[in-house]
Amino acid sequence: MxxxxxxxxxxxxxxxxxxxxxxxxxxxxxxxxxxxxxxxxxxxxxxxxxxxxxxxxxxxxxxxxxxxxxxxxxxxxxxxxxxxxxxxxxxxxxxxxxGPPKLALPGVATSRWPARxxxxxxxxxxxxxxxxxxxxxxxxEALDIRLEQVRIVSDKLPPAEGVVRIVQITDIHLGLIVRERRLERMLAVVAQARPDLLLATGDIVDGQGDGIAPLAEQFRRLKTPLGKFAILGNHEFYVGATASLDFHESAGFTVLRGELSRVTPWLTVAGVDDITGERLGLTPPGQEEELLALLPEETFNILLRHQPRVVPGGLVDLQLSGHIHRGQIFPFNLFTWLAYRVSTGLSVAADGRYLYVGRGTGTWGPPIRFLAPPEVTLIELIPAPAAS
Known part of the structure; x- marks a missing residue:
C-alpha cells in the first residue's frame, strides 16, 4: 500500500x-x-x-x-x-x-520559432x-450510462427454461462524489434491463460505511428473482472489508468470498476476493484455485473476479470482471491494456471461457469519463436449440 x-x-x-x-x-x-x-x-x-x-x-x-x-x-x-x-x-x-537556425542578415528580423x-x-x-x-x-459522458447487451448460447441450459437475464454492474465507487442522484440514474438503467439475476463485480464501495449506508436502500428496492451476488474489489479493502461487507449485506447482496452458490439446478455463480485482500492478509492464499476445483461440471458456471486476469483451470463458462474502467479518461486505456492485455467487452480466453470486462458503471476520482462511457451490462443466457 x-x-x-x-x-x-x-x-x-x-x-x-x-x-x-x-x-x-x-x-x-x-x-x-x-x-x-x-x-x-x-x-x-x-x-x-x-x-x-x-x-x-x-x-x-x-x-x-x-x-x-x-x-x-x-x-x-x-x-x-x-x-x-x-x-x-x-x-x-x-x-x-x-534544421539549425539560419544566419540573421543585418537589419532583417528573424523569428526564434520555425513556421507553424x-x-x-x-x-x-x-x-x-x-x-x-x-x-x-x-x-x-459520465452521466450517460449505456445498457450494453450480450447474448451467450449454451447447451448447459435446459431448452424449456427460456432466456435468463443477468445484469452486471461494476466499479460504481459510491462515496463522496458518487451519491444518491448518480446511483439513482444507474439503478434506473438496471431496472430497465429487467434482470433475473444481479451480479456486482467489485468496487461498488469507495467511501466510509457510515457515509454511504443510506444508499443501500436503493439497491434493496431492486427485485431480482434469482438474487443479487457481489464480490469485494480492491477499493472495498482500501475502505475496510468489514464496513464494505456490512454495506453489501444491507443492500441485499450475498458476497461470495471464495464461495459458490447454485442459483438454479443448471446455473452456478462463484466469486473470489480481489488479490488486494491476499496482499493485506485478509484473504487466504490460493482462494481462487480451491474454488475452481469445486465448480460442478453439469452447470453453467459464472465466475466473478474483479481484475480481468484469467487463472487457468476449473470449469468456468463465463468470467465477469471490471476494474480497468476502459481507462476512464482517454488515452489511459493504453496503460490498462499494457497492464492486463485485455480490452473491455466480450472475448474468449485461452482456456475457452467467455470473458466479459465491463467499462464500469461509475467513476473513480475525477467525476468524468472521456471516450469511455459508463455501462450496465445485460447478459442474456440462451439455451442451445435441442438436437433433432
Missing part, C-alpha cells in the same frame, strides 16, 4: 511540476502570484490523501468539498498533461525538421482550453 501511494504521489507530483513549468512559460510575470499558485498545486497533490483522512475523522463536509475540487482538478490536469506533451512533441519535431511551430505560451493555452473542454464533455 505504501509503495503504491508513494508511486502515485511521485507521478502526480511530476505532473504538477510540468504544469507549473508550462504556466511560467505562458505567464512569466506572475510575481507574487507564484507563491499562491505553488501552494494551490501543493494542496492538489496532497488532496487525495487529505480527503481520505478528513473522511475517516468525520469531516464529511470538508472532505466532500475537497474531493470535488481535488478530483476535478485531477481530471483537468491529466487532460492538460496529455495535450501539452503531444504539442511539445510536435513542437520539438518541427524544430528538428527545420507552437510557441511555449501557445502550448499552455491550447492544452488549457482542450482540458477545460474535455472536462465539460467528460462530465456529461
Amino acid at each position: 505504501l509503495l503504491l501511494l508513494s508511486a502515485f504521489l511521485l507521478i502526480y507530483g511530476a505532473m504538477h511540476c510540468y504544469f507549473y513549468w508550462r504556466l511560467r512559460g505562458a505567464l512569466p510575470n506572475l510575481g507574487a502570484g507564484r507563491a499562491m499558485v505553488g501552494l494551490f498545486l501543493l494542496l492538489m497533490i496532497l488532496a487525495p490523501v487529505l480527503v481520505r483522512l478528513l473522511e475517516r475523522e468525520g469531516g464529511a463536509v470538508a472532505a466532500t468539498l475537497l474531493a470535488h475540487l481535488g478530483f476535478g482538478w485531477m481530471g483537468f490536469l491529466y487532460l492538460f498533461t496529455v495535450v501539452a506533451l503531444m504539442l511539445d512533441a510536435l513542437r520539438l519535431l518541427r524544430i528538428r525538421l527545420a 511551430v507552437p510557441a511555449p505560451a501557445a502550448v499552455f493555452w491550447l492544452a488549457f482550453l482542450a482540458a477545460v473542454a474535455g472536462c465539460a464533455y467528460g462530465y456529461r
Whole structure:
C-alpha cells in the first residue's frame, strides 16, 4: 500500500511540476502570484490523501468539498498533461525538421520559432482550453450510462427454461462524489434491463460505511428473482472489508468470498476476493484455485473476479470482471491494456471461457469519463436449440 501511494504521489507530483513549468512559460510575470499558485498545486497533490483522512475523522463536509475540487482538478490536469506533451512533441519535431537556425542578415528580423511551430505560451493555452473542454464533455459522458447487451448460447441450459437475464454492474465507487442522484440514474438503467439475476463485480464501495449506508436502500428496492451476488474489489479493502461487507449485506447482496452458490439446478455463480485482500492478509492464499476445483461440471458456471486476469483451470463458462474502467479518461486505456492485455467487452480466453470486462458503471476520482462511457451490462443466457 505504501509503495503504491508513494508511486502515485511521485507521478502526480511530476505532473504538477510540468504544469507549473508550462504556466511560467505562458505567464512569466506572475510575481507574487507564484507563491499562491505553488501552494494551490501543493494542496492538489496532497488532496487525495487529505480527503481520505478528513473522511475517516468525520469531516464529511470538508472532505466532500475537497474531493470535488481535488478530483476535478485531477481530471483537468491529466487532460492538460496529455495535450501539452503531444504539442511539445510536435513542437520539438518541427524544430528538428527545420534544421539549425539560419544566419540573421543585418537589419532583417528573424523569428526564434520555425513556421507553424507552437510557441511555449501557445502550448499552455491550447492544452488549457482542450482540458477545460474535455472536462465539460467528460462530465456529461459520465452521466450517460449505456445498457450494453450480450447474448451467450449454451447447451448447459435446459431448452424449456427460456432466456435468463443477468445484469452486471461494476466499479460504481459510491462515496463522496458518487451519491444518491448518480446511483439513482444507474439503478434506473438496471431496472430497465429487467434482470433475473444481479451480479456486482467489485468496487461498488469507495467511501466510509457510515457515509454511504443510506444508499443501500436503493439497491434493496431492486427485485431480482434469482438474487443479487457481489464480490469485494480492491477499493472495498482500501475502505475496510468489514464496513464494505456490512454495506453489501444491507443492500441485499450475498458476497461470495471464495464461495459458490447454485442459483438454479443448471446455473452456478462463484466469486473470489480481489488479490488486494491476499496482499493485506485478509484473504487466504490460493482462494481462487480451491474454488475452481469445486465448480460442478453439469452447470453453467459464472465466475466473478474483479481484475480481468484469467487463472487457468476449473470449469468456468463465463468470467465477469471490471476494474480497468476502459481507462476512464482517454488515452489511459493504453496503460490498462499494457497492464492486463485485455480490452473491455466480450472475448474468449485461452482456456475457452467467455470473458466479459465491463467499462464500469461509475467513476473513480475525477467525476468524468472521456471516450469511455459508463455501462450496465445485460447478459442474456440462451439455451442451445435441442438436437433433432
